[in-house]
Amino acid sequence: MPKKPPRNAFYYFMINFKEEERKKGINYANLAEVADAAGPAWRNAPPSVRSKFEAIAKQEKQKRNIPDTKFTSHGISLAEIEQQEKELRDAEEAERQDIKNFVKLKSFNDSIKYEDIYLMDVNFYCKTSTEYVIGESSILRFNLQDGIKDIYHELINPPHIPIGYASDIKIGSQEYGLEMPDDTQSRSNFMQILANCVDYLKQQDPNVKSLPPIFTMPDKVAPVQDFILQMCNRAAEDDSIFRIYKLDTLFFTLINAIKTCTNEGFPKESLALAQLKKDSFKYTPGIGCEHHEIADKSIECTTSRTKRWAYTILDSCCPVIGIDLQPGKHMPADYDIESIHTYKEQKKVRAGPSVAKTSATTSYESSLSTNQVFNTAGVSSLETPAKEKRTHRPLRLPKTDYSQSIRPAPELTEENFPKLSAGRGRGLAGSFDKMRIKK
Incomplete structure (x- = not known):
């Protein structure tokens, strides 16, 4: 039968709280109700009250030979880990x-x-x-x-x-x-x-x-x-x-x-x-x-x-x-x-216009206006040429008739398939002879 876990200071505080409330005519059905009622009182309790019940819990552990210090699976004290x-x-x-x-x-x-x-x-x-x-x-x-x-x-x-x-x-x-x-x-x-x-x-x-x-x-x-x-x-x-x-x-x-x-x-x-x-x-x-x-x-x-x-x-x-x-x-x-400084300055000048500021002349537009760059067709690079409509061109014509280029299969007769000669290990005749089956 497994041993019961050691009781902490709050448990003994609940027992005392339950007895005090019983004297006042207040009864609780189980410890869960006592814990809900005693929780705020325990959190607001002065250090002197807490130390009283902590001492009781420590005495009970000593009676049951339960060590106060807990250890990890490697034998290291948890208190030492917390201190570190x-x-x-x-x-x-x-x-x-x-x-x-x-x-x-x-x-x-x-x-x-x-x-x-x-x-x-x-x-x-x-x-x-x-x-x-x-x-x-x-x-x-x-x-x-x-x-x-x-x-x-x-x-x-x-x-x-x-x-x-x-x-x-x-x-x-x-x-x-x-x-x-x-x-x-x-x-x-x-x-x-x-x-x-x-x-x-x-x-x-x-x-x-x-x-x-x-x-x-x-x-x-x-x-x-x-x-x-x-x-x-x-x-x-x-x-x-x-x-x-x-x-x-x-x-x-x-x-x-x-x-x-x-x-x-x-x-x-x-x-x-x-x-x-x-x-x-x-x-x-x-x-x-x-x-x-x-x-x-x-x-x-x-x-x-x-x-x-x-x-x-x-x-x-x-x-x-x-x-x-x-x-x-x-x-x-x-x-x-x-x-590096020159590159940074050029990067600042060439910065594009921000959103919703098309009416104002930006540094990007002003720099391009002073250096009008034209393409080979004589159209300014500021004007975006209209894109051509993309059409799909198949790899072959869909209506092409390939039936004329298909060669018909040749007609085959029995002459194209010569008879197999009966020999050792070849054909049914050889197999029958080998198995000594009478015809």
Whole structure:
């Protein structure tokens, strides 16, 4: 017989509520009616009343040896899972608030255009059960006024190869254009790389106590955090000095803080992420490291990827704040900015008339009136020629008589079919002889 489920605090509150109402002359037919009547009273009950019945429910569970903590099928406490989810929500809210405070403080005195922003990206061979096997990392520094300033790039030979992951590492090296870990070469010194990262982040103000935040794409937050944790563990450094934030949150907050018109910026944070994922500069040549350029894997290079993130933000934010884009700083060096501006101006002039504005002369009509273009028949291209009526022409004439071209079948007689000679295995005669049937 299955055990009855443990009673909660509301059950004992209902029993007490039912007894109190009985004393007043009010009787209920069943517990369902009691629950409907006691529900509002339980929701409005003060904490002292709730704690009284919660203590009763806890005592009853202890009498029946029922544990207070519930576990999943994997043996993980539900309370622990709820605590982890709460900490994650609190961390995301603290991150969002920190970014807002940073942007608002710098936007107040118009110093946001000179504030350096750091982007970080990593490539990893594979992910084990405990960590990421990192093969490449890049940290980029830029601001709105000067564009991309410099970048710190490292190709990493992992300190150790996890057992059983050789195939995954080979696949990762092919996917991201990395060299296979080499035992004959010296392993990368994570302590030195960590020191270089700290110095790079402090170059704007070496005397600052806290490091500036590092921004990356949402799907790269976990590997970047794990890479920093690995370096800090080997150097016995506290990893809490690093702040790894999502780049789309910064992009959304930044452009909405500097916008001057309502049609600028992003109404939702998801649109900022979509703009970054669009990756308009993805196939720009010559912006990756030398290793990936030789291997023809520039789009997978961390240097190229961080530059493309920066170009996307600069391309959207600089026109809003009134900064002229400079090739080689705010965009790739081979971009012809004058041709782009000319194309945009021509696109504006050639815009077609809007609906229900046929009486007004539009820019499209005025541009064509100044440049009268005529076709070979001498008719202006503004006049739409009448279309010819389409007729159906069959592949053959429907009344064609093919009976005359059909050749009649020849007449056949018995002479055309010679008799079969009786032989071994051929004809009925041979069959009868073989079966020894008397005629």
